[in-house]
Amino acid sequence: MSTSTVTDLGPLGVWSYQLDVLPMAQSRDVAAELDDLGFGALWVPEAFAREPFASAALLLEATRSMTVATGIASLHARTAMTMNAGWRTLTEAFGERFLLGIGVSHQPLVEGTHRSPYSAKPYSGMVEYLDQMDASVFAGAQPTVAPRRLLAALGPRMLGLAARRASGAHTYFVPVEHTAAARDCIGADAFLAPAQTVLFETDSTRARAVARGFMARYLALPNYTNNLRRLGYTDDDLAHGGSDRLVDAIVAHGDVADIATRVQQHLDAGADHVAVQVLCEDAPGLPLAQWRDLATITDSLTPRSIRHLTKVTS
Known part of the structure; x- marks a missing residue:
């Protein structure tokens, strides 16, 4: 094993599924604007839309500075x-x-969409997969910098693996208290990038209704509900689209100052970078105005102490 250091992503990024449903030419234009706005990273998903390596390549070509993850x-x-x-x-x-x-994704998606068996032991499956990755032959032109990887991680074992076998962890559908627990699991030096879903809506009743519509699909996935139970959320919190307490913990809502406060809470809890996912009331929508507002908070954020991100490679 060898290690190398790379620069971090800054405190704020954009996590977006909306770009997947636009024509790619338009997605590239939007990505270029997000780059100009100063976001450190653009996070792209993999589910039912674009293949993420192809998407990342096209978005990277359209941008100059920000990372695509x-x-x-x-x-x-x-x-x-x-x-x-x-x-x-x-x-x-x-x-x-x-x-x-x-x-490792989720059992319903893997078995229902990929038609593949989902391992009863996701941790062991990830270890085996990383071993195979690191032993793979690659005869193409080699990178001049060490490739970086993060693991999607929620529980203590996968978080520990992310610290040992990757640069750190990307967490999703988590409240701030998970960020603090994750930092304890991965130690001081590994990189931690939680996603935070937000809704620019100051009416709490309306915001919670939209948030529950978003959360419904995730509350049907055991990986997420088991993680929330570890944090002390109860069956009552998880029922009927989520209690007000859970909804407010998962989806930050309010004005741009309220959103900035939530991002800062993650940073204070141990995050290096927060990938903000902006919900639109009329999904999928394209929250350009909200992204522009979000960009204005970067200078007000106090990042976790500046340090280098270490990547372990074979």
């Missing part, structure tokens, strides 16, 4: 050798501007 690429969607090849190909082309996030 997969949040996340599913290990069930490609072999370890293919994942490794894509990772190294984009790093060779774009250097530290590409960041690979890998995850």
